[in-house]
Amino acid sequence: MGATLLSVRGITVRFGGIVALDGVSFDVERGQISGLIGPNGAGKTTLFNVVTRLYAPDEGELELDGRSLLQTPPHRIVERGIARTFQNINLFRSMSVLENVLVGAHTRGRSVGAGDALAMLEYVGLADRASMPAAALPYGVQKRVELARALIARPRLLLLDEPAGGLNHEEVEELGDFILGLRRDHDLTVLLVEHHMSLVMRISDHVNVLSFGRRIAGGTPDEVRANPDVIEAYLGGD
Numbered sequence: 001m002g003a004t005l006l007s008v009r010g011i012t013v014r015f016g017g018i019v020a021l022d023g024v025s026f027d028v029e030r031g032q033i034s035g036l037i038g039p040n041g042a043g044k045t046t047l048f049n050v051v052t053r054l055y056a057p058d059e060g061e062l063e064l065d066g067r068s069l070l071q072t073p074p075h076r077i078v079e080r081g082i083a084r085t086f087q088n089i090n091l092f093r094s095m096s097v098l099e100n101v102l103v104g105a106h107t108r109g110r111s112v113g114a115g116d117a118l119a120m121l122e123y124v125g126l127a128d129r130a131s132m133p134a135a136a137l138p139y140g141v142q143k144r145v146e147l148a149r150a151l152i153a154r155p156r157l158l159l160l161d162e163p164a165g166g167l168n169h170e171e172v173e174e175l176g177d178f179i180l181g182l183r184r185d186h187d188l189t190v191l192l193v194e195h196h197m198s199l200v201m202r203i204s205d206h207v208n209v210l211s212f213g214r215r216i217a218g219g220t221p222d223e224v225r226a227n228p229d230v231i232e233a234y235l236g237g238d
């Protein structure tokens, strides 16, 4: 704990005339749950797409464990210890739950078989649905399959893009406890993009706030909640 795992330094991303990220800098400390919030279009998903190397930034530097990420091609990002889930469910609908989890098994120098995938499904409470087609499952359960697929790669840094989207109140509570358990059991660092404020504020150690591509605040949940700039940009409208 304490050392920086991910360092985001002056990241700028432009899409034609749109500046999606404008010189964004922040650190994510090892072992932390780090929330990333901001209004629609603030640049949160774009930041995930930069960290996972889907987009190359126009400016800036990214480091994981003190080593540049920008030299790492997208297909090697998992080997560097980064896994993600997506805002919109991204499962192979006709494949079984187990097969979907195995798709995530491009690991760092260790082979993963069906036994590992089953153990992961057990961990997320889905062992009894391993052979079902993913599309047959309720939405909230499909989101857990996505989590299992990300976790099977044994990441050090897990990027969660709106994991609470579409979940009911009880499922959001369970998700929060699950993420806290992940950090405890798996020594994971989590970067969490989420619009569900009570979830972010409950489980995050640190929260960064983006607005129109700029980082306008960062601090503990209590500090961020009390920040007038944040209230004006975002929480005021919540």
Ligand code: ATP
Residues within 6 Å of the ligand: 015, 018, 019, 020, 038, 039, 040, 041, 042, 043, 044, 045, 046, 047, 087
């Ligand atoms: P939301 O909370 O609605 O998911 P966000 O904070 O994740 O929003 P982004 O999706 O990162 O925001 O979008 C930031 C800005 O960049 C928006 O203005 C968006 O329209 C623009 N943008 C994102 N991706 C692209 C792209 N591939 N091409 C053009 N513009 C893009």
